[in-house]
Amino acid sequence: MTKERSGKGISRRQFNKLAGIGIMGAAVSPTAISVALAEGENPASIIAGVNESMIIHNAKLGVMETPLQLLREHDITPKEIMFIRNHFPPEGRQAWMATTDAPAIEDWDIRVGGLVVRPRTITLKDLKGMEQVKRVSVMQCAGNGRSYYAAKEKAPGGQWQHGGLANVEWEGVPLKAVLEAVDVGPSDHAQWLTANGADESPAAKGADMIKSYHLTDPALDNAILALKLNGEPIPAVHGGPVRLIIPGYYGNMNVKFLNELSFETEQSPSPFQSKAYRAVNTPVEPGTFTVKDYNLGNSKPTYGFKIMSVIFAPLAEDTVKAGPVEISGVAWNDGNAPITSVKVSKDGGQTWEDAELSLSDSPWAWHHWSLKTNLPAGEHTLRVIATDELGRSQPLDGTAAWNPKGYQWNGVDTVTVSVS
Ligand SMILES: Nc1nc2c(c(=O)[nH]1)N[C@H]1C(S)=C(S)[C@@H](COP(=O)(O)O)O[C@H]1N2
Numbered sequence: 001m002t003k004e005r006s007g008k009g010i011s012r013r014q015f016n017k018l019a020g021i022g023i024m025g026a027a028v029s030p031t032a033i034s035v036a037l038a039e040g041e042n043p044a045s046i047i048a049g050v051n052e053s054m055i056i057h058n059a060k061l062g063v064m065e066t067p068l069q070l071l072r073e074h075d076i077t078p079k080e081i082m083f084i085r086n087h088f089p090p091e092g093r094q095a096w097m098a099t100t101d102a103p104a105i106e107d108w109d110i111r112v113g114g115l116v117v118r119p120r121t122i123t124l125k126d127l128k129g130m131e132q133v134k135r136v137s138v139m140q141c142a143g144n145g146r147s148y149y150a151a152k153e154k155a156p157g158g159q160w161q162h163g164g165l166a167n168v169e170w171e172g173v174p175l176k177a178v179l180e181a182v183d184v185g186p187s188d189h190a191q192w193l194t195a196n197g198a199d200e201s202p203a204a205k206g207a208d209m210i211k212s213y214h215l216t217d218p219a220l221d222n223a224i225l226a227l228k229l230n231g232e233p234i235p236a237v238h239g240g241p242v243r244l245i246i247p248g249y250y251g252n253m254n255v256k257f258l259n260e261l262s263f264e265t266e267q268s269p270s271p272f273q274s275k276a277y278r279a280v281n282t283p284v285e286p287g288t289f290t291v292k293d294y295n296l297g298n299s300k301p302t303y304g305f306k307i308m309s310v311i312f313a314p315l316a317e318d319t320v321k322a323g324p325v326e327i328s329g330v331a332w333n334d335g336n337a338p339i340t341s342v343k344v345s346k347d348g349g350q351t352w353e354d355a356e357l358s359l360s361d362s363p364w365a366w367h368h369w370s371l372k373t374n375l376p377a378g379e380h381t382l383r384v385i386a387t388d389e390l391g392r393s394q395p396l397d398g399t400a401a402w403n404p405k406g407y408q409w410n411g412v413d414t415v416t417v418s419v420s
């Protein structure tokens with residue numbers, strides 16, 4: 001599938017383009033260094049332009065989570081506070097990826113090939129000339145909420161709370177329109193579409209982050225090759241200049257720095273498709289199923305978001321005065337059915353009240369909910385649960401869905417507040 005490549009995951013021509021802008025992206029501004037926090041690394045010295053309050057999960061790779069105190073301030077998440085998940089260090093010739101600025105790239109090729117009659121290349125310029133559409137959608141890491149599985153047994157990996165989450169506007173060309181335009185003539189044997197990005201492992205034989213989608217997957221009808229995030233060219237760190245966006249699908253399915261689409265008989269053998277980012281078909285318990293046990297038969301890729309809701313206010317660290325209070329937050333799902341109810345409990349789940357739900361225009365966006373109520377002085381355990389039109393809801397005990405990699409947490413959110 002990657003015959004024309006030297007095993008480097010990137011063509012010579014494309015590498016030269018990237019190397020040409022390397023200096024710019026690699027440079028960390030002196031201001032960022034001078035404000036480096038005493039307690040730890042300043043997130044902006046890892047990825048230029050990010051907010052200093054981001055929670056660092058992996059400094060080398062530039063993996064960071066958004067504190068909910070920041071996330072709740074905006075309906076559309078600004079790039080400076082958007083969580084970041086990279087699998088390869090954005091350094092060396094990938095240093096250009098370490099910034100919230102858009103990459104200064106004019107020439108960018110996406111090879112479309114594999115089992116096709118006419119392999120083709122589509123350029124960034126071609127894409128810019130095509131009709132653009134917008135998709136407001138949640139971006140969420142499949143590992144979001146992983147830390148909460150520790151109540152049963154800790155799942156290794158970044159201990160994300162709820163901030164591996166964003167609500168953003170993408171703009172670009174529908175995938176279907178791109179495939180029609182290139183007219184590569186896929187063979188009848190092609191069952192899967194595989195997407196690859198320009199980033200790669202620094203290890204000589206390191207696995208590449210490649211993702212596959214079944215060609216009959218209806219989610220592909222809504223997919224776009226995005227060129228813009230929140231109205232601006234996509235920041236390098238978020239996958240510019242071109243990113244595959246599949247609204248409603250977990251983060252890993254949304255390939256950044258897209259430079260290859262390939263028609264295949266099978267899904268990619270890359271461990272990022274065949275071992276990681278998979279959801280078990282039947283529940284498993286700690287000790288009985290390990291990371292190594294995943295195979296194509298017992299699991300599926302982490303495709304669509306499970307329905308979820310999160311409390312944005314009050315948070316445990318907020319000061320809450322006794323009396324009238326507004327409990328609020330967001331809820332979202334895979335966009336396949338509207339969310340029909342959000343209920344809030346002020347007593348740890350004994351009794352529930354309907355929150356007011358305000359559905360966003362886009363089915364893939366998060367939806368705000370709120371409940372105006374009263375809280376007397378003392379400790380209160382707030383909980384929230386969302387349900388959609390298909391009857392899908394959230395488990396009261398999220399650890400029931402424990403899995404070795406701690407993916408797809410959607411347990412009922414619980415916040416304990418002290419009211420004075
Ligand atoms: N090319 C490429 N695409 C990628 C990744 C990556 O490392 N390389 N990480 C994936 C994962 S696991 C997530 S959660 C999202 C994170 O997107 P963001 O960094 O823009 O928030 O990108 C996905 N797409």
Ligand SMILES: [Mo]
Binds near residue numbers: 085140141142143251
């Ligand atoms: Mo992720």
